[in-house]
Amino acid sequence: MQPIGVFDSGLGGLTVVRALTEELPGESVVYLGDTARLPYGTKGAETVVRYSRLSARFLLRHDIKMLLVACNTASAYALETLQGEAAVPVLGAVEPGASEAVAASRAGRVGVIGTLGTVRSGSYVRAIAALDPHVKVTTLACPLFVPLAEEGWLGGADGDGDLEGRAATAIAERYLGELRAREPELDVIVLGCTHYPLLRPLLARVAEGLWRRPVALVDSAGAMARAAERELARLGLLALPAGPRAPGEALHCFLTDEARFAELGARFLGHPLERVERVDLPAT
Amino acid sequence: MQPIGVFDSGLGGLTVVRALTEELPGESVVYLGDTARLPYGTKGAETVVRYSRLSARFLLRHDIKMLLVACNTASAYALETLQGEAAVPVLGAVEPGASEAVAASRAGRVGVIGTLGTVRSGSYVRAIAALDPHVKVTTLACPLFVPLAEEGWLGGADGDGDLEGRAATAIAERYLGELRAREPELDVIVLGCTHYPLLRPLLARVAEGLWRRPVALVDSAGAMARAAERELARLGLLALPAGPRAPGEALHCFLTDEARFAELGARFLGHPLERVERVDLPAT
Numbered sequence: 001m002q003p004i005g006v007f008d009s010g011l012g013g014l015t016v017v018r019a020l021t022e023e024l025p026g027e028s029v030v031y032l033g034d035t036a037r038l039p040y041g042t043k044g045a046e047t048v049v050r051y052s053r054l055s056a057r058f059l060l061r062h063d064i065k066m067l068l069v070a071c072n073t074a075s076a077y078a079l080e081t082l083q084g085e086a087a088v089p090v091l092g093a094v095e096p097g098a099s100e101a102v103a104a105s106r107a108g109r110v111g112v113i114g115t116l117g118t119v120r121s122g123s124y125v126r127a128i129a130a131l132d133p134h135v136k137v138t139t140l141a142c143p144l145f146v147p148l149a150e151e152g153w154l155g156g157a158d159g160d161g162d163l164e165g166r167a168a169t170a171i172a173e174r175y176l177g178e179l180r181a182r183e184p185e186l187d188v189i190v191l192g193c194t195h196y197p198l199l200r201p202l203l204a205r206v207a208e209g210l211w212r213r214p215v216a217l218v219d220s221a222g223a224m225a226r227a228a229e230r231e232l233a234r235l236g237l238l239a240l241p242a243g244p245r246a247p248g249e250a251l252h253c254f255l256t257d258e259a260r261f262a263e264l265g266a267r268f269l270g271h272p273l274e275r276v277e278r279v280d281l282p283a284t
Numbered sequence: 285m286q287p288i289g290v291f292d293s294g295l296g297g298l299t300v301v302r303a304l305t306e307e308l309p310g311e312s313v314v315y316l317g318d319t320a321r322l323p324y325g326t327k328g329a330e331t332v333v334r335y336s337r338l339s340a341r342f343l344l345r346h347d348i349k350m351l352l353v354a355c356n357t358a359s360a361y362a363l364e365t366l367q368g369e370a371a372v373p374v375l376g377a378v379e380p381g382a383s384e385a386v387a388a389s390r391a392g393r394v395g396v397i398g399t400l401g402t403v404r405s406g407s408y409v410r411a412i413a414a415l416d417p418h419v420k421v422t423t424l425a426c427p428l429f430v431p432l433a434e435e436g437w438l439g440g441a442d443g444d445g446d447l448e449g450r451a452a453t454a455i456a457e458r459y460l461g462e463l464r465a466r467e468p469e470l471d472v473i474v475l476g477c478t479h480y481p482l483l484r485p486l487l488a489r490v491a492e493g494l495w496r497r498p499v500a501l502v503d504s505a506g507a508m509a510r511a512a513e514r515e516l517a518r519l520g521l522l523a524l525p526a527g528p529r530a531p532g533e534a535l536h537c538f539l540t541d542e543a544r545f546a547e548l549g550a551r552f553l554g555h556p557l558e559r560v561e562r563v564d565l566p567a568t
Contacts, residue, residue: 036326037326042320042322042323044320120543144428144432144435144451147431148428150427151427163457164458167451167458170447170448170451170454173447257326
């Protein structure tokens with residue numbers, strides 16, 4: 001009955017927790033959001049590796065059975081280090097989504113949307129090339145999607161009646177329109193950022209309008225949860241649901257800074273955070 | 285003929301440089317953008333003071349006659365420290381805009397828009413209260429405006445023909461609509477972020493549509509340039525234009541990281557950066 005550990009530079013990784021608790025209702029999660037030092041995307045490799053090792057060490061002290069690195073930048077820079085050092089399985093943010101995208105694409109053409117940092121790192125291009133060098137990958141940075149998700153202007157599947165919906169729709173049409181202009185033949189789009197699952201209904205609606213044929217949206221948070229499930233099943237470590245649980249039992253959340261966590265956390269998680277502690281990580 | 289020193293956590297402070305070179309065509313500027321460590325808004329006071337002193341020390345070694353702190357967070361946390369330590373006048377990012385807003389408002393009701401960090405710091409509320417405690421200040425964080433300006437989706441004064449314009453217009457209508465709902469009587473809005481001068485035509489158009497009477501937009505970058513001009517004139521230090529100058533003579537730009545600087549820098553400055561060097565600042 002050990003918990004799964006999840007860390008991210010901020011609160012976005014709670015979309016991974018949400019997917020985990022939906023796919024694996026018997027599991028408990030310990031979450032660490034290094035909100036005092038976000039974003040990682042603008043920091044150098046050495047710094048990101050240092051921060052990631054500190055986060056991993058903190059979670060390992062909570063007796064976790066598996067570590068999920070929900071931050072794309074930490075995955076790109078620190079995954080191999082963490083896998084070499086931790087005594088438990090370590091899953092990154094990129095490989096699960098890349099793997100589902102390759103499996104889902106019949107055309108062999110995949111689009112990846114993410115932050116400027118994720119796109120610049122080339123991590124999805126490398127991960128997909130390692131899985132299947134024949135798949136053509138088109139990446140596009142969408143800098144307005146993170147603040148859009150954080151503001152909760154989600155557009156939704158039903159249209160764009162109000163100003164927030166109109167803004168969200170125009171932004172999504174602008175970005176996915178550029179992706180379509182660059183790769184009209186793609187049939188899979190990877191949502192390569194932990195914030196993007198909130199925008200999924202909006203993106204599905206806009207993609208349908210643009211391509212007028214099925215385009216699969218692969219959500220990297222859901223893909224991580226499914227990869228964790230497979231790995232835990234393989235190791236015989238899956239926890240089965242054992243009846244109702246007390247509030248805060250399924251998720252224990254640690255943050256290095258508490259600004260704005262309640263509203264954002266609930267948005268990413270799908271319900272309010274019940275058990276949150278502030279924690280100081282050492283600098284080195 | 286000493287230069288003016290300007291520092292910011294990123295490239296946004298180039299809107300202050302642009303205003304300076306428009307108001308004071310005889311001056312030279314040395315600019316430092318601490319792009320490797322941005323944003324400052326999520327960092328603690330002690331860290332911001334340390335970074336600000338390092339930036340100030342770097343610029344003072346370039347024999348500047350005045351120091352402008354274009355970063356709101358650095359102004360909020362480090363201005364007094366820098367004013368106490370530097371042998372040249374030091375101007376912050378908040379007081380000049382606050383002062384112009386108080387002078388411009390007949391209704392005694394001022395709106396301030398900025399980043400989440402600037403709004404949360406309360407720096408404009410304090411600065412305006414110090415100037416005139418009877419002025420009522422309504423602040424609103426507009427997290428989508430910075431990525432909007434960085435993407436160059438500026439909407440503009442002419443309307444919203446394309447998707448970028450439609451997105452920009454809907455975002456501006458949403459934010460300024462909330463500001464109007466909270467304070468319909470305001471007659472001045474401070475653009476309290478160095479990125480916002482790029483959005484000025486859009487914001488002017490949307491404000492006119494919402495209020496249907498004149499609402500003055502006080503741009504904090506322009507206000508800083510005007511405050512610098514007054515202070516230099518008072519000290520007899522104004523440099524008068526002395527004929528055409530060689531490329532790179534009017535502005536020497538230093539950045540601590542060079543990612544994406546060319547496109548963004550040109551957008552904020554109004555023309556391409558001619559003389560850019562990467563520089564490493566010490567950690568302490």
